[in-house]
Amino acid sequence: MAETAEAAAVGGADDTVEEAAPPARTTPKRAPAKTAASAAAPSTRAPRKRSTPAKPRQTTRTAMARTTTTQASEAAEAAQPAAPVDTRPTVLAIDGLHKRYGDTVAVDDATLDIKEGSFYGIVGPNGAGKTTTLSIVTGLLRPDAGRVVVHGVDVWAEPVRAKHIVGVLPDKLRLFDRLTGAQFLRYAGTLRGLSAKTVRARTADLAAAFGVEDALDRLVADYSAGMTKKIALAAAMIHSPRLLVLDEPFESVDPVSAANIIDILQRYTAAGGTVVVSSHGMDMIQRVCDSVAIIVRGKVLAAGTIDEVRGEQTLEERFVDLAGGRKAAEGMEWLHSFSD
Amino acid sequence: MGNAFRRSPWQVFGLVIGLLYGAVITVLVVGSLVAARVVSDVSATHSVIVVIGAVVIAGFALLPLLFGVDDTLDPREFSLFGIPNRTLATGLLLAGLIGIPSLVLIVCSAATLVTWSQNPGTVLLALVSAATVVLTCVVASRVTTAIAHSLLSTRRSREAGGVIGILLLVLVGPVVLLLLTVDWGRDGLGALGGAASWLQWTPLGAAWSAPGAAAQGDWGAALLQLLIALATLGLLWLAWVALVARVVSTPEREARSKAYHGLGWFDRLPGGPTAAIAARSMTYWGRDARYWVSIVLIPVIPVFVIVVLVLAGLPPHFVALVPLPLVCLFLGWSIHNDLAYDSTAIWLHLVSGTRGMADRAGRMFPPVVVGIPVLVIGSIATTIAFGDWAVLPSVAALSGAVLVIGLGLSSISSALFPYPATKPGDSAFTQPQTSGASAALVQSLSFFAILLLASPVLIFLVLGLTVNAFWLAIAPIAAVLIGFGTLFLGLWLGGRAFDRRGPELMAFANRND
Numbered sequence: 001m002a003e004t005a006e007a008a009a010v011g012g013a014d015d016t017v018e019e020a021a022p023p024a025r026t027t028p029k030r031a032p033a034k035t036a037a038s039a040a041a042p043s044t045r046a047p048r049k050r051s052t053p054a055k056p057r058q059t060t061r062t063a064m065a066r067t068t069t070t071q072a073s074e075a076a077e078a079a080q081p082a083a084p085v086d087t088r089p090t091v092l093a094i095d096g097l098h099k100r101y102g103d104t105v106a107v108d109d110a111t112l113d114i115k116e117g118s119f120y121g122i123v124g125p126n127g128a129g130k131t132t133t134l135s136i137v138t139g140l141l142r143p144d145a146g147r148v149v150v151h152g153v154d155v156w157a158e159p160v161r162a163k164h165i166v167g168v169l170p171d172k173l174r175l176f177d178r179l180t181g182a183q184f185l186r187y188a189g190t191l192r193g194l195s196a197k198t199v200r201a202r203t204a205d206l207a208a209a210f211g212v213e214d215a216l217d218r219l220v221a222d223y224s225a226g227m228t229k230k231i232a233l234a235a236a237m238i239h240s241p242r243l244l245v246l247d248e249p250f251e252s253v254d255p256v257s258a259a260n261i262i263d264i265l266q267r268y269t270a271a272g273g274t275v276v277v278s279s280h281g282m283d284m285i286q287r288v289c290d291s292v293a294i295i296v297r298g299k300v301l302a303a304g305t306i307d308e309v310r311g312e313q314t315l316e317e318r319f320v321d322l323a324g325g326r327k328a329a330e331g332m333e334w335l336h337s338f339s340d
Numbered sequence: 341m342g343n344a345f346r347r348s349p350w351q352v353f354g355l356v357i358g359l360l361y362g363a364v365i366t367v368l369v370v371g372s373l374v375a376a377r378v379v380s381d382v383s384a385t386h387s388v389i390v391v392i393g394a395v396v397i398a399g400f401a402l403l404p405l406l407f408g409v410d411d412t413l414d415p416r417e418f419s420l421f422g423i424p425n426r427t428l429a430t431g432l433l434l435a436g437l438i439g440i441p442s443l444v445l446i447v448c449s450a451a452t453l454v455t456w457s458q459n460p461g462t463v464l465l466a467l468v469s470a471a472t473v474v475l476t477c478v479v480a481s482r483v484t485t486a487i488a489h490s491l492l493s494t495r496r497s498r499e500a501g502g503v504i505g506i507l508l509l510v511l512v513g514p515v516v517l518l519l520l521t522v523d524w525g526r527d528g529l530g531a532l533g534g535a536a537s538w539l540q541w542t543p544l545g546a547a548w549s550a551p552g553a554a555a556q557g558d559w560g561a562a563l564l565q566l567l568i569a570l571a572t573l574g575l576l577w578l579a580w581v582a583l584v585a586r587v588v589s590t591p592e593r594e595a596r597s598k599a600y601h602g603l604g605w606f607d608r609l610p611g612g613p614t615a616a617i618a619a620r621s622m623t624y625w626g627r628d629a630r631y632w633v634s635i636v637l638i639p640v641i642p643v644f645v646i647v648v649l650v651l652a653g654l655p656p657h658f659v660a661l662v663p664l665p666l667v668c669l670f671l672g673w674s675i676h677n678d679l680a681y682d683s684t685a686i687w688l689h690l691v692s693g694t695r696g697m698a699d700r701a702g703r704m705f706p707p708v709v710v711g712i713p714v715l716v717i718g719s720i721a722t723t724i725a726f727g728d729w730a731v732l733p734s735v736a737a738l739s740g741a742v743l744v745i746g747l748g749l750s751s752i753s754s755a756l757f758p759y760p761a762t763k764p765g766d767s768a769f770t771q772p773q774t775s776g777a778s779a780a781l782v783q784s785l786s787f788f789a790i791l792l793l794a795s796p797v798l799i800f801l802v803l804g805l806t807v808n809a810f811w812l813a814i815a816p817i818a819a820v821l822i823g824f825g826t827l828f829l830g831l832w833l834g835g836r837a838f839d840r841r842g843p844e845l846m847a848f849a850n851r852n853d
Binding site for chain 1: 600601603604606610612613615616617619620623624627628682683684685687688689690691692693694695764765842843844846847850853
């Protein structure tokens with residue numbers, strides 16, 4: 001880490017001068033995030049608290065920021081020459097990703113550029129390749145071609161370093177469910193290299209934040225679907241990753257918990273973290289995310305800020321247009337004459 | 341049953357074997373029932389039929405309770421079709437008549453018509469009894485299946501039930517041996533007659549006994565027994581209809597979950613990822629029924645081997661040397677497919693960048709924890725049974741080597757050649773449908789590789805016992821060299837394989853989930 005930081009500092013000296021002041025970068029983001037949070041769910045926590053978790057990051061971020069700036073500026077030049085320049089560094093760069101299963105193309109030349117501090121939604125119809133893409137990003141699936149760079153680290157060249165930066169919530173994979181909730185968090189934390197003491201403190205915090213305190217001593221196997229999602233989400237965050245990759249995080253989670261989770265995630269992005277979520281709940285994405293990519297049949301059909309992507313329409317209308325429009329609901333007249 | 345043919349070749353193979361097995365049993369039973377017609381000793385035939393028949397009815401009734409069969413005819417499955425309860429109950433019963441065990445039963449009980457063809461009266465009685473027997477068996481098995489389904493619907497009770505089932509099966513072994521030692525020629529019939537005399541008045545034996553009693557001229561007893569049998573059937577039928585009505589209209593039973601306090605093994609094993617994986621493995625060995633099965637079976641297998649060897653006429657003196665290395669062999673081999681047991685939960689290891697070495701080493705912890713006391717106590721016990729303290733070091737060395745070699749090779753095979761295992765939460769008895777040939781190949785290869793690598797130590801031990809005591813001193817040295825060599829090489833290779841094959845392991849888990 002130190003070597004690359006130095007190398008980057010030497011190589012991209014010009015950029016670092018402009019980019020080295022993190023507070024300047026984070027402040028403009030904070031305002032919209034805050035309003036989005038209050039729109040999404042009435043936040044019960046005082047806004048003042050938000051600075052507390054952010055503090056310890058600041059020191060490391062100054063160093064870390066340097067590593068990314070070179071890539072970020074390169075990527076920015078290459079990807080969006082005309083668009084309003086987003087000066088935030090790229091945290092997740094997906095470049096020309098291909099994946100096929102036999103004759104089926106699951107991901108077809110997917111390219112995404114996700115900036116630090118964004119709340120990024122990936123939407124698409126069922127089987128569009130969302131989960132495949134996210135699995136490649138998190139190192140669970142080997143791509144046929146393409147590159148994934150997380151905060152300057154190539155996921156497939158230096159997997160261990162890259163994985164340390166990312167927190168993952170996969171969809172439809174099992175958990176080690178014969179552990180109690182507390183054991184599961186301890187397990188996830190320890191595998192991420194945290195000390196027992198740190199895990200204990202964070203477990204308490206996470207349990208309170210997700211409302212699973214009562215369930216910590218029960219087996220995950222006995223949890224409801226929503227609870228399981230929450231404990232897995234807690235495990236994804238326990239090592240305070242820079243990037244959270246969440247596949248369908250709100251599925252089967254009750255609205256109150258979902259609002260709570262969104263609140264947590266928005267404070268996390270406000271502090272400089274980056275969230276990538278996949279979902280087919282357009283409403284949720286439009287309300288919560290600041291940027292969005294629409295993936296249909298493995299292709300990225302649109303990507304950018306929510307407003308850029310949806311234009312005059314709602315996100316859902318735009319999505320249905322891109323995904324091939326509504327099927328004319330003809331036929332099936334028998335459904336309208338009831339059998340009794 | 342026709343549908344059963346429309347599946348994978350292996351299942352068809354299993355079904356064909358089952359059909360053949362059923363056919364052979366049917367032929368044997370029908371043959372002996374027909375032959376019994378010409379035997380003059382009617383009361384002996386009567387006793388035999390009553391006892392065996394009672395066992396059959398008990399089998400139909402109890403087996404579903406033990407194994408919690410995966411019930412495709414569960415009334416609950418039909419609840420959304422809105423079929424009237426009585427129709428549904430009858431339909432499900434008729435469906436229950438189709439199947440290998442039921443077919444065998446129908447043919448065999450029909451054969452009792454021949455056995456009791458003394459006069460028209462007994463034939464008529466035999467016909468009614470045979471029909472009663474078949475219906476009783478089918479209704480009883482449906483009723484207990486439904487009960488098992490609701491009792492065993494919670495995860496914990498299902499797992500406990502499965503393990504109790506195994507223990508019972510294991511206990512049946514000695515009982516069979518004991519039965520074999522009875523001198524049947526002399527007092528067998530007496531014992532059977534004694535059992536039959538009271539079984540014929542129970543619901544289990546009554547239906548089987550009625551025509552026999554009539555054939556012996558005791559019509560009063562026969563009619564009374566038929567009454568008992570019909571009453572039993574009637575009660576079972578009422579219970580079945582009531583159960584169907586209940587099951588269709590009630591939701592599946594909710595699991596009550598148990599609270600655990602503290603972090604268990606995670607607190608006992610402080611440290612990094614390796615310790616955490618060790619703690620997780622320990623917890624799983626304690627909580628997951630799939631591991632219980634191997635833990636229960638490991639001490640049982642050597643017992644059977646000893647019995648076989650002693651019966652084969654080997655001196656007990658030498659047989660005493662066998663069980664310990666055998667237990668260690670199975671213990672080391674027990675984790676050769678450990679990774680597949682995690683199923684897709686393995687993603688956590690992959691996304692957290694867990695080092696392969698940590699994963700491999702952590703998984704070895706439970707067999708090591710079990711193995712060390714087994715080694716120490718086992719070596720001393722073996723030496724005492726053998727009667728010569730000179731063999732202690734080499735016995736311990738051989739067993740230790742087998743264990744450690746097994747762990748090393750398991751570490752490689754579970755990362756390189758995982759094969760489908762029973763999924764988490766499934767009954768420990770269900771085998772994955774896709775296991776097929778690769779499983780058998782990996783199992784036998786990994787098993788014999790352990791034997792092959794341990795063979796030098798074994799040869800030195802045998803030489804020491806038969807040729808020269810000098811070899812007894814060489815055995816431990818060879819054991820340490822080969823054992824730890826394999827262990828560390830296995831850890832390293834297995835770790836490397838895990839590091840490189842992460843996505844492939846994930847794909848394997850996804851394929852088989």
